[in-house]
Amino acid sequence: MDMSFTPEDQAFRAEVRRFLRDRLPEGLADKGRLHQELTKAEYEEWHATLGERGWLAGNWPVEFGGAGWTAIQRHIFEEESALAHAPRVVPFGLAMLGPVLQKFGSKEQQDRFLPRILNGQDWWCQGYSEPGAGSDLASVKTTAVRDGDHYVVNGQKTWTTLGQHANWIFCLVRTDPAAKAQEGISFLLIDMASPGITVRPIVLLEGTPEVNEVFFDDVRVPVENLVGEENKGWTYAKYLLTHERTNIAGVGFATAALASLKRIARAQVANGRPLSENPLFAARMAAVEIDLMAMSTTNLRMLAQAAAGQAPGAESSMLKLKGTQIRQAINDLTRRAVGPWALAFPSEAIAGASDDAPPGPPDAAAATRAYLNNRKLSIYGGSNEIQRGIIAKSLLGL
Structure with a gap:
């Protein structure tokens, strides 16, 4: 996504791209591109690769073994990783429990659990x-x-x-x-x-x-x-949920999905012209891209606040709500772009558990997998209806 970054930020982006090009196994990237299920070993392989580079916990302070990145660096890394179809970093230890233990855990709990999150033991x-x-x-x-x-x-x-x-x-x-x-x-x-x-x-x-x-x-x-x-666990639970909801916004995943949608729309032909030149479809893609750009800016503000030691508030509900809507809208447009090939075939074939691959281009099965799986986004982490209530009460005073 085209935003203003300093020369230092651009240099960091180039470094991340080199790292992904050199260290991301092609097979893992292919499974990410096709939205296929990863094994535990594959998740752990990428976890170890990032840990070796010191890039596993970009949201953690250096004193706890984190990368100590700025908000911009975290944004760049997440975006480039998604565009390269790298496995997601499993968030439960790194993005959820880690911040809770760093703020509320005892010294003994921090010394016991935080290193084991980083080295993959837990x-x-x-x-x-x-x-x-x-x-x-x-x-x-x-x-x-x-x-x-x-x-x-x-x-x-x-x-x-x-x-x-x-x-x-x-x-x-x-x-x-x-x-x-x-x-x-x-x-x-x-x-x-x-x-x-x-x-x-x-x-x-x-x-x-x-x-x-x-x-x-x-x-x-x-x-x-x-x-x-x-x-007193409710206090810690709310603190964790604000981090989870910010993470669910999925700016990087949405950016990668939008890039894939544009590629498919350029390749698909409707009435003798690329689908990307269809005025209605192009307008729908533009609308979701504008929403994504606005959300990306809001996400950067939230990351900057978190880096300054502020717990995200009701704004994280805004990110969760809008982020899930954008990702689901992109999934829907992608299925529309591949046309009848995106019809849901037997779930075992869609998931890759069958010896018989679904008919049609790989983009079709991937589009169906992403569309069906991401229906969950508007429910988990607190349903979107609940997020609207939080926003109304906390930000609008209703």
Whole structure:
């Protein structure tokens, strides 16, 4: 995306492009371009490559082992990585739990967990949503009852992304059932190898088991795994959610998807002319590009505030809301561009789990995978309806 950057920023962009060209395996880039499911080993391979370069935790301060990048550098890296179809950096440890531990965790927790996030020893997942508590997280019913130097945890979490790969989970648990909803919640770190934990996959529309249900049956968790104070977990949860919602905006992913859409529109012919020259389709692409440029600027402001030590506020809800709308709009236009080849074929073939590839050009299957998978964007991280309520209350005073 064409924005104003300093010579230093442009030099950093060139450095990132060289790194991606030299170190990103072609096979990983191909799977990213075609929106195919990655294995745990493939995620870990890219994690290790970024860690070796010192570019894994661009949002972390140097004192915690991060890259200490400016907001502009983070923006450039995320954009170039998406354009190169690099695997996404799994956010749960790096972009969510890491900032929480750095701000609210004990020195012992920071020394124990932060290095293991960086070196890949620990893969974290998020235990927030429950069957009866999605966007309304204050309704969580998973309980943690103190028993000596342990908590005994019982309950269920759902929509746990990549939980099948994780060895740790950070959870919201209810430690005071008698307190008002937000006041009786704690933030607990739980080893997934603990007896009593069961992980059950949920298969999504396009055929991938990306999310899971996680069950806790009398799981014993050491008290030292409590982050901050007991019954103060709602404060930490809100802090984490603002970082998550800013990340969900997905400016880099939207930029890469828009570039792909333009390429497809130039190649597809309608009535003897490239689809990109169709006035109606071109106007739709222009409208979504204008929205993306505006959101990109807002995202930079938010990153700058976070780098200055300010927790993102309701503005992160604006980013989450608009970012998901833009990405879904691009997905919809891409499916329209490839025409009837984008019709949904059997989910096993779309996901690449079948020996028979879907008919038509690779762009068609990729467009279908992206469209179906990204329907989730307007729900997870707090549904878009909830984000509108936050914006109305916090920013507009309604």
